[in-house]
Amino acid sequence: MNTPKSDVCFDFLSTRKRTEHLCLPLELEDFIPQPIPDVSPPKWHLGHTTWFFEQFVLLNFESNYTPFDPNFLFFFNSYYQNAGERVARNLRGTLSRPTVKEVLNYRQYVTSAVEKLLINQQSEDILELVTLGIHHEMQHQELLMYDIKYIFGMQPAQPIYGNSFELTQELQAGWKDVEGGIYEIGAQNEGFSYDNEKGHHQVLLNDYSISQALVSNREYLDFINSGGYTDFNLWHDEGWATLQNQGWKAPLYWQQRAGNWGYFTLSGFKEIDLHLPVQHVSYFEASAFAAWKNCRLPTEAEWEVASPLFSWGQLWEWTGSAYLPYPGFFKALGALGEYNGKFMVNQHVLRGASVATPPGHARKTYRNFFAPQSRWQFSGIRLVK
Amino acid sequence: MNTPKSDVCFDFLSTRKRTEHLCLPLELEDFIPQPIPDVSPPKWHLGHTTWFFEQFVLLNFESNYTPFDPNFLFFFNSYYQNAGERVARNLRGTLSRPTVKEVLNYRQYVTSAVEKLLINQQSEDILELVTLGIHHEMQHQELLMYDIKYIFGMQPAQPIYGNSFELTQELQAGWKDVEGGIYEIGAQNEGFSYDNEKGHHQVLLNDYSISQALVSNREYLDFINSGGYTDFNLWHDEGWATLQNQGWKAPLYWQQRAGNWGYFTLSGFKEIDLHLPVQHVSYFEASAFAAWKNCRLPTEAEWEVASPLFSWGQLWEWTGSAYLPYPGFFKALGALGEYNGKFMVNQHVLRGASVATPPGHARKTYRNFFAPQSRWQFSGIRLVK
């Protein structure tokens, strides 16, 4: 990887700025709650993405670096066990301190220190780590939007964030055929990629046809109306148990008012727009829908090979592939090795990107992953037959 | 009850003001978290005490009253099932909206409306309800301080609130004897009292001696050091199970650092002051301590009868009495009947008052109550033998 140093610095500064920009519509109170363990307080995202640069870049490479506040190294560690103690994940919402203002000061302090480091030093190690930190922060920008949506959606008054992340109708329709054979997938050494997508390798595919459009709300409403949420034959055993425990009757954010389905969106509560792709479905729901259509979800290899044949990027697309290491994958040593590998069990891969994916963060080799019951992320369904 | 109307109005306004005054040391972020279900966000106390006046006074007696925001009637109901739907208690910490500013506006709106009502109307019904609302708000002022302490104590940085609620050494010592016989307890019709303390009635007491001082930290530390938390013979079966599940080794807020016990206080983390009364003990701990001393806790009748013999008011004092109705107690009809009666099971009575009890809110007939495992309230121990 040989991104010019100046570009790294520019990317760094604009990424830092973008995170703060995403928070502009928030009231100060919105930075605090953690309504479910999966949803982190926005303040925590602001701090954690900063901590990453302080912990892995500044403390390693800036010889005279004084941490902004030693306690912050504890507050804002997420799950890096190698980087020391941390606040238990499900207690993030109990932290009123440091205040938002202090966290913004922390951001500025670390941003300046990294900028100074980048100006003064040229080592490839630093550039690589800062680049990783940029992509880490981009990933959190997307999570931040999921979490803001969830927090707003929990408020009885369902406040409005804005219309920056609206979906549009998928314009292509029909199926594209792909001939079976040996193909290559995985990241090559051009541009940034995570450890989990590296290892360009061959895969053997059978013939398949892939839909050009994501499943629409109209199609999904047909599924609901024809009893999709009451016929256990369509569901995984664990999916059916989840549906029953959680009382699922529709995707997340859908509510029936006076007999009609509507949904909470970042721009307020709305009638279902039947032309838009269905959003906020779990793997269990995506699989049940596919079974109802006598189709299936693509494997991640099928998706990657076919991806030039359709337009993608509105919603992350569930694949039928469990999240497992690529051939030759080994975890890096130390804290950075915790980034991906340790989650490779009981998760499913999603491919593509979403309207909340930061510009420049999407690529066809990207392996996103969530637990099969998760549905607060911006996820949709593409079928294969 | 015939408090002059002007006094009610003055009490009302100063009580409203005092609640807001208690929040002055808070950062805006501190108003939001609910670290455990028992601890409500300060913002919720601000809103709920206001809701009480809006729901029970304004909506009933102010003919042209327009609610500040109809949603607030839903947000800030606590447990009054008769007053309609409400936010589930354990989700209070998920509410970032309404903002603190909006809640303060709500307070002002309702305070002005009640003030206007009190100036224009003279009905006894209104005065009684407003008086109840004042005492309700005083009760929440005390809970607010418990909850602020808990929230501050949860912060890794343990911020400082101030030194307004510090304990002092108990100056009297020794035992006072009370001769057995028939005594009278319970509230008479002088001044305000809750339904649960009404019903002045006779009780039959045996001879007993009651300690003039609350148990000190020094005595309690002896209990800890002599194995009080490891000898199940001293504990209730359910107390022992709680101790083991929660890992109790000392009162709430005590922490061992470098081998020495200290505790978090509203004015910061400190060494244990051995002269002060022990605080933040559960009924289980109070009982175990008493058993270790071959003493017992007073019954609430013993406490009330003996209360003129000692100085009280630093800490609520656990009694050995379960919280049960007084002879002749009947629940009022409707929502206000939910105030006390429905909690009369699996709770123990505490008597006295604490440094956090608002001025004018303490009286010797007051029956406070908490579950036997609760210890975030300002509670202490007085012995009887």
Place this chain on the structure above:
Amino acid sequence: MNTPKSDVCFDFLSTRKRTEHLCLPLELEDFIPQPIPDVSPPKWHLGHTTWFFEQFVLLNFESNYTPFDPNFLFFFNSYYQNAGERVARNLRGTLSRPTVKEVLNYRQYVTSAVEKLLINQQSEDILELVTLGIHHEMQHQELLMYDIKYIFGMQPAQPIYGNSFELTQELQAGWKDVEGGIYEIGAQNEGFSYDNEKGHHQVLLNDYSISQALVSNREYLDFINSGGYTDFNLWHDEGWATLQNQGWKAPLYWQQRAGNWGYFTLSGFKEIDLHLPVQHVSYFEASAFAAWKNCRLPTEAEWEVASPLFSWGQLWEWTGSAYLPYPGFFKALGALGEYNGKFMVNQHVLRGASVATPPGHARKTYRNFFAPQSRWQFSGIRLVK
């Protein structure tokens, strides 16, 4: 206490025999399950009542005693922490071994050894401990019947035990008045009594009227039909939460089949007999019923004072009294002190006796106790006004 030695021996042998006799209708498989933690396997009762004599009598007083099997001292300890390690209460149903046959052999071995001891030794200590063991076993005979009923009631086929424990219609009706004043309650030194009922003492009562009959199924069905289980105003807050979590709509064992209420009994599933007393209600239900009737439950002192005025003994009767120590109560040292005192929190007292109470075990001073949500015991309701 100076029961003649020969009577103790006779009582001992006949009590031991009666326990075994109660198990005659069981299939061997019925001795094993523990469907809920409260319900112990019948095999466990057989072993535990035997363990009590082995642990507290034989190991202390029979110099050359060889335990039947040292492991049984571990298997069949219940909650006596002073008597060493024991199988966790909720795992009793996992124990298939020792087999029922081995436990019956254990019974015979210990019964013979105690009999021999009683013939050879005359010490008062032994007689007292054996007498306590007899009453302990009688208490377990009653629990055994509760547990057998629960286990049988869990079987989809609801097997028949027999008709030995059927209720009869209460023949007296109307109310008896008791004049207020000072009365004496508690056990005097005539015959056996537990530590918790000792301490004959004065109580002060107000005037009251007590019903001569227990509440009937007809009255309780009226309560159900008039919405008793849907009106939270009648319930304790914790009772209402229990009702909702457990889905209570009627007493335990009641089932609606084809629109009609019936109940499982030890002699099979039957239509509700409207003339019989209502059975298997919790304290929460008893209190809600009383509130619906504008009555209340008696205190335990009221019950004991009035008990000569009515016929009792079909069902244990919930009182409004929390289970607390009598004046002067102190726990005995060591394991036997664990018998009662450590349960004196979050329990309510029941008075009287039931059809499952062994002959000779009932007395008007007896203080039975259960948690307010328990209803698998044979409990009923008597009202006071």
Place this chain on the structure above:
Amino acid sequence: MNTPKSDVCFDFLSTRKRTEHLCLPLELEDFIPQPIPDVSPPKWHLGHTTWFFEQFVLLNFESNYTPFDPNFLFFFNSYYQNAGERVARNLRGTLSRPTVKEVLNYRQYVTSAVEKLLINQQSEDILELVTLGIHHEMQHQELLMYDIKYIFGMQPAQPIYGNSFELTQELQAGWKDVEGGIYEIGAQNEGFSYDNEKGHHQVLLNDYSISQALVSNREYLDFINSGGYTDFNLWHDEGWATLQNQGWKAPLYWQQRAGNWGYFTLSGFKEIDLHLPVQHVSYFEASAFAAWKNCRLPTEAEWEVASPLFSWGQLWEWTGSAYLPYPGFFKALGALGEYNGKFMVNQHVLRGASVATPPGHARKTYRNFFAPQSRWQFSGIRLVK
């Protein structure tokens, strides 16, 4: 499939007999407990394998068939939602009735009826269903042994079952190389196979080396002794959480007594035999061990392709493959379609067989599966590098 009819009948009768034979060492009490939800009572296995024939064969194909007892259709259904209501899985241990004797009579009744059907009818449909039922019962024979071992291991006295299922030392050592390329895996139409292993298909493999021996207790003890259970870097995030919640320090059934590791086996408690393969490890433990060795687990395709190169069959071998459908897999309609497909999420594939696998039930295409935390099955570890 055209197995001669007479062979099916013989296989049927000998499989039925073998199940009963496996229970000979049990006491009647051992048939009842369900110590954890995963472990079914032996009585339930006896009944459920019989129910399968009654429900799917006799009720469909024997025109005048009278069920043994209509209730048994409810008792012994496991998870077939299409076959109607069933006893909740975690309540199986509450069923003392039907008795073991009644279940054995049920077995005999159904066995005779199926035998008669097989003699009188020749339809391919019946033969296929009976063959499926035989394999279903074989699978339960193996589960029965896991469950018996768990139940015996729970008894404080740890009874002895016998030495029929002992492991032996793996005799081969070293690694076998497999050259990358296209291979074929999956069941062809020779002999019986489940729906999940059908669909003979090509896979593309890279070069790999596979160990000829399973990992031994000696190697695993090295892992334990060098801190394998305390270094989170070796574990999946979810594995580490499980280890901490469950307090794992070694495989299931291992106990440290007086500082030395031993384990409970079906022939009693023993010292660890260092020469034998390690057993009763979860996927999490197998993966952590492999990581510690700088190796990995084979994929299921690698395992199947290499299986002729080593001896297998002592223990099921964890693979790195998530349990997912083979290309072209579709669930059958109705109840039999529930056999496999609905479990294809959050499970990992195990390949091979174990000493508890019935004769004739092992084949190299067999896809066994368990949740990654399960370890009561007879599972071991084979490495790949």
